[in-house]
Amino acid sequence: MTNYDLIIIGGGSGGIAAAVSAYDNGISSILLIEKEAYLGGILLQCIHNGFGLHTYKEELTGPEYANRASSELLKRKINYKLNSMVIDITPDFVVTYTNKEEGYQQVKAKAIICATGCSERSRGAIAIPGDRPQGVMSAGQAQKYLNIEGYMVGKKVFILGSGDIGLIMARRMVLEGAEVLGVAEIMPYSNGLNRNIVQCLNDYNIPLYLSHTVKEIKGQGKLEKIVICKVDDKLQYIDGTEQEISVDTLLLSVGLIPSNPLIENLGVEIHPRTKGPIVDESYQTSIPGIFSCGNSLHVHDLVDFVSLEGKKAGFFAAKYIKNELCTNQKVDIKNGVGVSYVLPTQVDIQNIDELQINFRCVKPFKTCYIIVKNGDKVIKTIKKPYLVPSEMEKVVIKKDLLQNLDYLTVEVVDG
Amino acid sequence: MDKMICIVCPRGCHLEIDENNNVTGNFCPRGVKYAINELSHPERMITSTVKVLSGDLKRLSVATSKPIPKEKIFDVMNEIKKVEVRGPLPINSVIIENVLGLNVDIISTRVLKEK
Incomplete structure (x- = not known):
């Protein structure tokens, strides 16, 4: 059985970004497994434009974005398999996949990133x-x-x-x-x-x-x-x-629902609102060594944010493989009034320089405030001209505001 | 005072334009340009697919190289529908040059390989 440091399941924008980022952070033993005949995932059928303004500073169509992202993977000569379906992951990270050429194959990993996308209701x-x-x-x-x-x-x-x-x-x-x-x-x-x-x-x-x-x-x-x-x-x-x-x-x-049958079978804890796994600031799920990113974690509005998330998941998975990830000081992050979910739901600030909390509001707001609290104490307030549930929002909190943490709450209130 | 939603990027800023063409509500300078264009001569990008006669795909995705006047959308679509291509073609190949004399090309947005 071939051993890899990192196996990535899914060759869409999340999986590709994760692979590239893990590679750039010192992990070269990587296998990415994609079920379709091409890298790029759902982007290939999204022929309209509007992709890439954040990542590439220009407006691309879906296939063009996929092409740019895939070329980063190819440039690094990262191993990947196409037309290959992962059918099982065991608790000791033996990954079984099948394809026409190789038949039934088993490979083993130290860490796994699931970037398996979402499905339509x-x-x-x-x-x-x-x-x-x-x-x-x-x-x-x-x-x-x-x-x-x-x-x-x-x-x-x-x-x-x-x-x-x-x-x-x-x-x-x-x-x-x-x-x-x-x-x-x-x-x-x-x-x-x-x-x-x-x-x-x-x-x-x-x-x-x-x-x-x-x-x-x-x-x-x-x-x-x-x-x-x-x-x-x-x-x-x-x-x-x-x-x-x-x-x-x-x-x-x-609506779209994150698709995680492989790791749900393994008993990964699922968030009741996002329907994706519960993760901490490192994008690590409730099973150590299994990471999640992209639309299989929570449904995104923009592919640019999927790529950014994949990049972070790849970075932290690399840290995990190098035994540099801390998990002994986790505190909870909760959704308060006006907020339907927050992601991540836990943070260990030893791993980060700043904390980005993604969230969606429960209803459309006109002028309003995003309030972040540590316990009962307000640590950050941001005024917004409007917020809508269809647009994911984020707050970034500098590490110096994250001392003596009890638990964090994000709220949205009318201004 | 005109109100509109900027469509330049997915951010979708809520713009307001007064009688003197002063634009507010924009996050970036492109919003100003969009608002003034939209009031005088609205333009749109068009994306579609063309038929592949030989290659590794059934349809090749294409886009306009620049936005085209809104009233020309269906005329340009008719031109795109007439095209059939053969692979191999690198990404961003010109599929129709200067479509309908609009100084805009139709370009491919995906790599088309030989079958």
């Missing part, structure tokens, strides 16, 4: 009543059919959920000649980036139905009609507001 996950015809699919699946395979999935399209993939696909389907009849969002605000509302919906006069959802799907064999309906502030249907719309395609953009 399905019709079943949100339980839309009605018939079960063809023509109902997730937006990302339609994106793959259209941008990678070259198949149009329909001509009269409705989109449920105003997540970014749904908005991007609304524009994409219109450009390819489909009629997009609308986007329904159950919340009273959109979950997509503002720029995507403007350039994907407003530009093409596609209506956005806020506080609306799909109440019923109708069709024998093929999708024929959907019934949309307004919801109240408890997200319940309002009787009498139903509207029937003739469509042949319903795309679902109703």
Whole structure:
């Protein structure tokens, strides 16, 4: 069995950045394992532009970003396997993968970084009543059919959920000649980036139905009609507001869930809100030696932040392999009022020069304050003109403010 | 006073433009340029795919080299739909030169290898 210092599962933006960073921090015995035929992950089907402003200081399309990131990996001659599916990880870090050329293989690692991405919530996950015809699919699946395979999935399209993939696909389907009849969002605000509302919906006069959802799907064999309906502030249907719309395609953009079956089997502790593993400031999970980054840790808005997170995970995994990671002074980081989750949820300040806490707020805020507390004592306050749940926020706290820690809390309050 | 959301980057700044073309609410200088452009002649980047006749991919992703006038989006899409390519082609190859005389090229955004 071949032994490596570090095995990275997933060759998307998170895994690639982690591999490059671990290598640059002195670890050369690395194997990255990717299930698809190309490095780059989901970026390859995201042919639109807007990627890379933070990482490369220019605006790239998804495939271009993937190409830049992969070339960093190739330049360092880091080992990687394509078309290879990891099917098991044992408690002593034996990783089993399979592929066509090598068949069933086992390799062993001192540390593992999981960068396995996320999956889309399905019709079943949100339980839309009605018939079960063809023509109902997730937006990302339609994106793959259209941008990678070259198949149009329909001509009269409705989109449920105003997540970014749904908005991007609304524009994409219109450009390819489909009629997009609308986007329904159950919340009273959109979950997509503002720029995507403007350039994907407003530009093409596609209506956005806020506080609306799909109440019923109708069709024998093929999708024929959907019934949309307004919801109240408890997200319940309002009787009498139903509207029937003739469509042949319903795309679902109703959220992404981190995908971690391999390490969930190992008993890694999962965060109830993010559905990804619980990690500390080093991106180490509850199982020492297993690290997590990217969309399998928590769903990001921007690939640039995935790359940054991968870079950190690679750096700390390298430290772990070199026995330089401290774990004896951990304190908790909690989400206070106005905050739905914080990441990381634990910190040992011996490992860091400054602490970055990522979080999302629970609802849209106008002028507001982000408050970080140590116990009951406020240690940092930041004024913000606005905050929305669809945009991940961060606070960075210098180490000199992190002395005598009890526990940390992040809050958002109206200004 | 006009209000708009900047689409230059995913940050999505909320911009306000007064009668004298003074822009506020922008995080970076590109917001000012965007706001003034958007009021006089709005432009957009377009991305799509073209058919691959021989190569390791079924579709090759492409983009405009610069933003194009908003009202030309569908005309440019029609030109992109006419194209068929053969590999190998390096990334950022010119697929259509000076599309519709707009001084904008259509370039590939992915490496296309031979089959």
